[in-house]
Amino acid sequence: MEDVKKGSVSDFIMSILLLIFGIALIISSLNMKVFNTFLDAPGFFPMLLGIIFIFLGLMMLFSSIRRKGPQQLGHVFGKANMGAFFKHIEFKRVMILIGLMVVYIFGLIGRMHFAIATTIYLFCTMWFLKSTGLVKNIIISVVASIVISVVFRFVFKIPLP
Amino acid sequence: MEAIFHEIALFGSAFATAFTVTKLLVVMMATILGIIVGAIPGLTATMALALLINLTYGMDLNIAMAFLLGVYVGAVMGGCYSAIMVNIPGTPSAAATALDGFVLAKRGEGGLAIGTGIVASFFGMLMSIVLLIFLTPFLYKIALKFGQWEYFLLSVFGIMICGNLSTGKDPIKGWVVGFLGFFTAMVGLDKIYAYPRFTFGSLELMGGIALIPALIGVFGISEILFVLQEKIPYKIEGNIGRVLPTKKIMKSIIPAAIRSGIIGVGIGAVPGAGEDIGAWVSYDIGKRRSKHPELFGKGSYEGLACAETANNAVVGGAMIPLLTLAIPGSPPAAMFLAAIWLHGIKPGPMLPVEQPGFLYRVAILLFFATVFMLVWGLILAKPMAKILKIKREILMPIIVPLTVIGAFAGGVRSFDIGVMFVFGLIGYVLRKLDYPMAPLVLGIILGPMADVSFRQALMQGQGNLIPLLGRPVGIVLMVAIVFIVVTGIKRAMDYSKEQRELILAQQNSEQSDGN
Known part of the structure; x- marks a missing residue:
């Protein structure tokens, strides 16, 4: 059972990281130089990757919210659990x-x-x-x-x- | 007719190239090394190949191929010893083997189980070599029709299907890792304009993240940490008895072996889906098709044969997309691809023109390795119990300097050792969180191709997507991608629902306990 809870929390954290990463990718790829057209610009593919990461992040976020990921945060990162984790x-x-x-x-x-x-x-x-x-x-x-x-x-x- | 004679002549010349004392000796030694590496839990086929790539750099191409293919074939089979004697698969591909194998060993039939596993592996290899020889030329013809657009779609297809197959229930995790692999390949100077991407001003990052150190990290360091993180004492069922399988056993496994061989080659040909997936799929289908499904998991020779035939059949199958499209069919095949790239071989539809007879050389070397695997596999069955007694707490630390040398040797840069270590840590954390590693490897390997072919395809269409959308091979690939995405998302939703119900059920029981 603990695993199920941890799974939903780790997915929640991962989904937030993916969303941030996706946005950062899009911003930095838009800042890359465009030589001829945007179609063959160095930033085009990373930008697409950014969009994909945002999509995957949203999927994961949705799934972890359904599994009560955010609510479990307190439990998993609670003092008792974290103490046990570091002493493990x-x-x-x-x-x-x-x-x-x-x-x-x-x-x-x-x-x-x-x-x-x-x-x-x-x-x-x-x-x-x-x-x-x-x-x-x-x-x-x-x-x-x-x-x-x-x-x-x-x-x-x-x-x- | 002339074409057939031409092929026979090529086969003959490939045979002559491969059939020398040196190469036979190299294949034999490599196969034995592979068997031992495969048998020791924690040392996997992929890890061994990753560590050996740079070792082959200074070798003649044919010797290097003989060496790597021998290790590959041996290691995939070698996993069955520890699966049967210790109930820990020596390499992930033998996980399904342990289900029946260990039960048999406890019953005192460990030797027979190992013998059956080796014969089944032998059979799987033979089938995969034959299919490799006959299917590859057809794929070359299809691959010739591939333009930039199709290569782009193919690499996305590879990531999607590999991500889908390699995660148990949640394909999204597989996809995330696959696209992270793509991102890794973006770091450095871009391939069209040499524009630095994600280098943060670092000169060393401009050269990009080198493939081999990253692979060594993911499969070396992370595996070492994984094995050493906890102490699992294991007991070896060392008294194994007769090894050569009886006629009755042989007869009972033939239909399962033929079916599993075909399944193994099929799974092998799917990008990135490796030996472990082949074995599981074949075991699952075997159980459903068997006349005695009730015996599966309780010591069924048929079940054992399903897993062992299929995992070795993946080896030949994985070479099909590798040779025709430069897309590895399994993680160890990805290491083989990286190695032949180092030697300047560029697999793809032009390979038969640039390197006539290359396919046959691969097939013949695989065949030699297969024969040595059968002979040495049976000979080593009894001494293996002693080899398995080597403590992993001694062995695994010794692998660490090997990973360091492996990462350093390619570019002679200390930076690469750091890359290797960082990827090892990333790999370890991702594995702890149940993310599969196969899509990551595939992503790192296919990333550059996806990037360049996508941008060039768009340029060829001059910004217009319509002509690209009408290309027949492209349509097939796009339909396949959409299908994988839709079914994958459905699976992910089902998984999330299942987990939610588990959590709700627990909360209800906690509440009722509180009342």
Whole structure:
């Protein structure tokens, strides 16, 4: 049942986002330069997309209102529900996994050798996931990073970041 | 008569090109790799192909094709091991297989179920290769009649039908994602005037959002997050017994396999509708046509064969629109298309002229992969239980550096790694909200074609839509689009009504509880 409620709320929010996005698309495409006629102007197709998004947004809005989406907003975003959501183990797990990826991709890669960055990332991620014991974790991280780097760099001759 | 001899000569030369020790070895290794990747839950056929595209960049075209097609064929079949032994489909296409397969495994007939699944996949592949060879030339002839207007309509048709088929109940979600794909393709310099669109002054965005990093993000990062978000301990039914199917089983599945093969090819030929949809549709029809529908879901070999024949038949089917119209029939086929684009191959009605025998090369490589799939599939059935024991918590993090390399290698730009990551997050959120990914891929791939062909068609008509509206192929496509829109909206309304009743019923029960 909770899913049905969440579905109607997420559709409601999505429909508003689609409407805003559609309007923004139309405005920005109308501001694009017209070279010969509007028919082959760069903005023509994005404008059509804007119209389509508004249409789809309205369909979704209508459907979510029928399913009492706006009324459920209070419940889904209520203090009790949101608190539970942020404390939910799955949410925490995903946020930490994403955080680790951000550090790896935007923080480590490019600042040090790819193999070292990868070793650090793999070790931390597997440590967080409790994938295996500490020693095995270190071995897997080091070996996997070296194998990946060597195989791609020298066997497949692909540049590493 | 002369034309037939010409085709036979082309076939012969394609066979000679493909039948070398190197290529056979590559196909074999790729098929084994595909089987293993397909078997491991979380590693899907689409993800594997997305990661491998850039690997094939430096290879000879034929080797690259042998490699990718081998992985594709193997991975679609490989999904059945984990579906049967663990009740988790190794790749989405095996979801319907799990319904009967796992019941059979619990009964101690896991080996027979796997054997039947592999033979059914083999059969599905053979049927799809034959249909591919014979149907493609007809489509080439139709495709020659396509002008800019028809290409535009075709890309819209693709998004609409893919969106409609890939969402369970609410087609609007499929359409939203499909058109978001179109929008993604708009970012960057436009293809006619090189005018920057939605670049916000960023030099890097002017080059557009690169296709391959976006695809790797959607199918790599989002899949990794999806698998790792929760810990699901799984139990493997490792003791599988005899693998080779008995004569009695074989006899019982033949009618279902023939029907499912045709359904699979048909679904494969529909833009974007992939292996999973083919398997579900075939399973559903199989259940209704079967003499023993009561056994479906309770360990029916026939049901298993319906799903497994169809998902592999989609592979060949998906190549038909890909080769003739440059429209991939399934998400993994979209990766194959991106890969051959990298090698300068432009599929479409001119392909038989530019690359004579290309169709036969694809067909023959698929055939080799099919044979290796049968042989290695059966050999690997028993050791697979050990491979499936590899922890996903170890495997999935190791995929992350591969996605980074895959995204970076094509353009050697760090920016592409960021694109990949952002698309991974978008993909993850959309999947959490039950949005399908297939229309997104199709949208990103078809977006540039839709944009350019639409504007050029209007210019050719000099602003007049009337001559465009009278074109016969265009009329058929427009009727089809209108039909999909009308039926899709009706389905969406039914869904919304059904959900509303659920909510109202719950509110009533809450009120009566309160009283």
